[in-house]
Amino acid sequence: MTAKRQILDSIRGSLGRGALPPSRRAELEEALNHPHAAAVPARGTLPHPEQIALFMAMCVEMSASVDRVASKALVPAAIASYLASQNLPTRLVVAPALQALDWAAAPLLETRFGAALPIDPVSVTPVAAGVAETGTLVLCSGPDSPTTLNFLPDTHIAVIEAGQVVGGYEEVWARLRVDGRLVPRNINMITGPSRTGDIEQTILLGAHGPRRLHVILVDEHGG
Amino acid sequence: MHPTSHDFKANAHRAMRDEALQGALATLKKGFRAKRGVAVERLPEFEALRDAGRDMKNHVLAHLDHYLELFEAKVLAQGGHVHWARDAEEARRIVLDICRASNARTVTKGKSMVAEEIGLNAYLEKNGVRPVETDLGEYIIQLRDEPPSHIIAPAIHLNRGHVAQAFVKAHPQYPADRPLGEARELLDEAREVLRESFVTADLGITGANMMIAETGATIIVTNEGNGDLTQTLPRVHVVLTSIEKVVPTMEDATTVLRLLARSATGQEFAAYTTFSAGPRRAEDLDGPSEFHVVLLDNGRSNMLGGAFHDMLRCIRCAACINHCPIYGAIGGHAYGWVYPGPMGSVLTPALIGLEEARDLPNASTLCGRCEAVCPMRIPLPRMLRHWRGREFERHLQPGRVRLALKGWSWLVRHPTLYRLYTMAAVATLGMLGKRRGRFTSMPMAGGWTNTRDLPAPSARRGFMDQWATGRRR
Structure with a gap:
């Protein structure tokens, strides 16, 4: 048998x-x-502007940093200024989904599009959604958003549109189902940077995944 | 791994004299316990979620065959493979065969309690495959060649000094006098060393917190990101898990996820929750080319429908362990196998036999804290009592204990005699201990008085007597 x-x-x-x-x-x-x-949870059913505020506050509580820009056109400049403020390298590996951003607007940034290699210090990715409940980003794997970008580089910068912020996790599953079926191979829920408490229960950031998670919220579509 | 549960008493005595261990265990209270309290307080829906989690898992267990078949069909449809393993030996062989078929010499591993349960590392090593643990705690104990002492914090019994010692020995590529006094320095060194393993491994093995029948996805929940690097970078991803971990839908998984991190570490949500469905697709730029799921039974199907059925709802959060006064006193190694604390004392006898694990169901004060914090509302004390009953039925206790229990049982079934006996005992103890209010030693009760005082009864009459008087008044 x-x-x-x-x-x-x-x-x-x-x-x-x-x-x-x-x-x-x-x-x-x-x-x-x-x-x-x-x-x-009731905290996931707030009106949208309050959801965005909760999302940003939870991101910060989970040790991510946040920034907010008025349009997509301003994202490359916001990335450049974040990296400068943290004294970080300006060599980026960017998800192909974000190739259309106006990278020429930030000439100091060196960009490559594709999956991450171990030598890449900084990645930039889109997200599928952001969940206000816990400040959680949801990313889906695919040719436009390779999974290695989320884990290999020391610094992960995630770009999220205001309309992508939802209250609870279930709203994301509903959005991701096509004809009632979930499509992505990998779904990554990311809440703050990598961390460990394995040495004397002391929480330290940057265990194996990114040491820093920076979230840029874009208020309007287009640009 | 070879169990030492039969030596529980000696193990426990040793643990209580181990000062380094006692220092490490002292962090439990202000760590996991306090943090869980805060997280639960912040979520008013927590109790409702516990009910929902329990009901959902009960439904799954009643239809387990069906959901496993649905899950398997989904995985196959996405180009993955499913392997069924009746016992530890079969599961080990399946994993080794996959390693051999893909020519894997070095495999990275995310934390998996099922891998511990089947003794996977030793087996792979014996057969020429080098497993590298990548969870920081698991990596540390792998270097020290010891089993985990906690299901979510495997190195909780160690301090920085232990870790530094292990690293100096294992990483000769660094200068011997480098600073390793701080946790940060230790972590950075481990990150650098393991990065190399992630990139060069041929195959990655992870566990799974859940499997979803609806999507054929497996879930891992981690904080370090090691599990994701383990499963994303190598060519082959093997998920090693057990049959009771399937849930019907994403929404059902979500209910468990809302409970899991809060119950475990007191986090609102773990840093990384990852759903993996099948191997990389045609257009993908990364991800494993092969995706295998190994489903282990190892005695679980026999637990269904019986006295320990409810234990299969366990989501391995460790809340019961973190809140157990016995675990807090002796740590995890004393339990002698893979799963410590209350959940282990129920599970271990079911998986490796009551003969080997006969002391574990007695390693509990039955204070009920474990059940009070269990997110799946598993009646752990009831099941511990059940094991104790079976021990008695199967004559597993020493003759002295049986005799005492029989005597006690006879006495309590004769209420008049019982009352006379207790009245006399209370009066005698009360009189003898009147001056000091306590006893520091007592014949036949050395097990109690060796480590603590026995309080002398302050009233001269027993409880029943006082109760009766109070009622008349």
């Missing part, structure tokens, strides 16, 4: 039944198409 068969039989034996009847199986499978959220 195969291992799979034996494990399933053992489960059924312990539960005192055979395989579920097809009608019950169909019912349970259909239920997956109507997922329901158990208890969404």
Whole structure:
């Protein structure tokens, strides 16, 4: 008997039944198409302007830094000024999704588009959403947003549009489902920079992932 | 790993005399415990989420076969592989076979308690594959060649000095007199050393906090980012997990995620929660080319429907461990196997047998704190009592204990005699201890008085007697 068969039989034996009847199986499978959220915290159901304020405040609480710009056109300059203020390298690896930004506006930045290499000091990525509840960024893998950008470089700069900020996590899942199916291969929920408490329960930032997470919120679309 | 649970008593005595360990354990109270309290206080919906989490997991367990098959179908449809392992031996062999098929010599590992459970590292090493633990705590204990002492903070029994010692020995590439007195210096060195492993590894192994039937994704929850580098950079990603960790939908997983970090470290949310569904796709610029999930049973399917069914709701947050007065006194190694604290005392006898683990169900005061903080509302004290009952039925306690229990059982079934006996005992103890109010030694009760005083009864009459008088009044 195969291992799979034996494990399933053992489960059924312990539960005192055979395989579920097809009608019950169909019912349970259909239920997956109507997922329901158990208890969404009230703090995730604020009006949108307050959600944005909560999102920014939670990001800071989770040790990320935040900046806010009026339009997408201002993002490269905001990146340049953040890196200068922190005395960080200006060599960027940027998600292909952000290739259309006006990089010429910040001539001091050296940009490359693609996945991250171990030598890349700074990455810039878009996000799929930001969750106000806990200041969590949601990023989806794909050719436009390679996963290595989120973890390899010392500094991760994430660009989020105001319209991408939602209250609770469930709103993101609803947005990501296409025809009822979740599409991305990897979904990364990121809440602050990398950290560890493994030495004497002292929390230190920058364990293996980015030492710094900088969030730039863009108020308007376009630009 | 080879269990030493049968030596629990000796282990515990040793642990209580270990000053370095006692110093490390003292951090639990102001660390995890205090932080959980604050996080729970900040979320008014926490109790409702606990109910929802319990109900959701109960539903899954009642239909476990179905959700596992759905999950498997999803993984296969996305180009991944699913392997079923009846026991530890089978799981080890599956992982080794994947390593061999992909010519992997060095594998990086994210933290996985299932890997500890099946003794994966020793097995891989024996067969020519070098596993490198990448979670900082796991890396430290791997260098020291010891098992984890806590399920989410594996090196909690150590201090900076221990870590510095291990690093000096393991990293000869650095000058021997470099400064390693600060946690920051230790972390930076580990980051640099492990970066090399992440980039050069052929294969990455992670555990999974959950699997989602709806999407065929596995979830890891970490703070360091090591799990993500482990699974993103090498060519092959192997997820090693156990059958009870499946949930139906993203929303169900979300309910657990809202409970998990708060219960574990007292964080609002862990730094990294990652959902992985299948290998890299045609257009992707990074990610593993192969995606394997190993589903371990190892006795879990036998726990369904029985006295320990509820234990399968466990999400391994360690809240019960962090709040257990016994764990706080002796740490994790004394328990002698992979899972310490209350959850371990329930799980270990089920997985490796009550004969080996017979002392563990007794390593509890049954104070109930574990159940009070368990996000999945697992009735841990009830199950510990259940194990104690089985020990008695199976004659696993020493004759002296059995005799005493039998005597006690007879006495409490004869209320009049019991009352006479306790009245006499209270009166005698009260009289003898009148002057000092306590006893520092007592025949036949050395186990108690060796390490603490026994308070003398202050009233001359027993509780029942006082109760009856109070009622009449």
